Amino acid sequence: MKILVVDDEPDVIEVVRLCFNLRWPEAEVLAAATGEEALAAVESQSPDLVLLDIMLPGMDGFEVCQEVRRFSDVPIIMLTARDAEVERVRGLEMGADDYITKPFSHLELLARSRAVLRRYQNQPPAVGEMFEAGNLQVDYASRRVIVGGKPVKLTPIEYGLLYHLTRNAGRVLPHRTLLAKVWGREYENELDYLKVYVRRLRHKLEEDPGAEVCIESERGVGYRLVPANSQS
Numbered sequence: 001m002k003i004l005v006v007d008d009e010p011d012v013i014e015v016v017r018l019c020f021n022l023r024w025p026e027a028e029v030l031a032a033a034t035g036e037e038a039l040a041a042v043e044s045q046s047p048d049l050v051l052l053d054i055m056l057p058g059m060d061g062f063e064v065c066q067e068v069r070r071f072s073d074v075p076i077i078m079l080t081a082r083d084a085e086v087e088r089v090r091g092l093e094m095g096a097d098d099y100i101t102k103p104f105s106h107l108e109l110l111a112r113s114r115a116v117l118r119r120y121q122n123q124p125p126a127v128g129e130m131f132e133a134g135n136l137q138v139d140y141a142s143r144r145v146i147v148g149g150k151p152v153k154l155t156p157i158e159y160g161l162l163y164h165l166t167r168n169a170g171r172v173l174p175h176r177t178l179l180a181k182v183w184g185r186e187y188e189n190e191l192d193y194l195k196v197y198v199r200r201l202r203h204k205l206e207e208d209p210g211a212e213v214c215i216e217s218e219r220g221v222g223y224r225l226v227p228a229n230s231q232s
């Protein structure tokens with residue numbers, strides 16, 4: 001297990017290293033002080049988890065996250081000294097899986113890390129079936145997603161959302177149900193996560209002008225997958 005910590009403060013890196021050494025001794029903690037070092041480490045070291053500070057010299061954490069998502073689905077937890085909602089949402093929109101506000105406790109860091117890793121390890125089951133509706137095809141066995149005849153790359157979270165929406169096509173899945181199934185029960189009240197990732201998934205499914213399916217919102221209730229021309 002490799003954990004990459006990206007922070008320009010040596011004290012923060014040392015605290016994280018000590019936390020994992022004491023509580024999770026099998027984890028190897030790697031360090032990077034800049035965005036450029038972080039990108040190189042993700043490519044060369046293939047970490048299992050990235051703890052990424054927002055405030056970095058030069059390329060900031062948001063830019064690093066966006067660049068990483070061009071070639072890797074590694075879980076990313078953003079570290080931020082600011083608890084503003086706009087910062088949290090921006091991090092999720094860039095592709096982050098979670099965030100922790102500094103200063104954080106050792107227990108919170110470990111709990112968030114374990115939750116994100118568990119989410120990636122417990123992906124929806126691969127079953128020998130295919131979902132087809134309009135120009136959308138989902139091959140559950142290979143986890144391949146095709147829109148308009150072209151493959152679409154989804155992150156594990158995006159695929160998890162699509163899996164549950166297609167498995168329940170036409171039916172509204174409540175917000176809490178989707179959060180529990182995709183993120184875990186400890187995230188049932190984190191509606192920001194769901195809103196951001198539904199928006200990301202919509203963009204990928206509906207960017208084709210001929211999109212024939214869409215994710216419809218039932219205000220205050222949840223989401224459902226429906227034919228595009230059925231939207232009210």
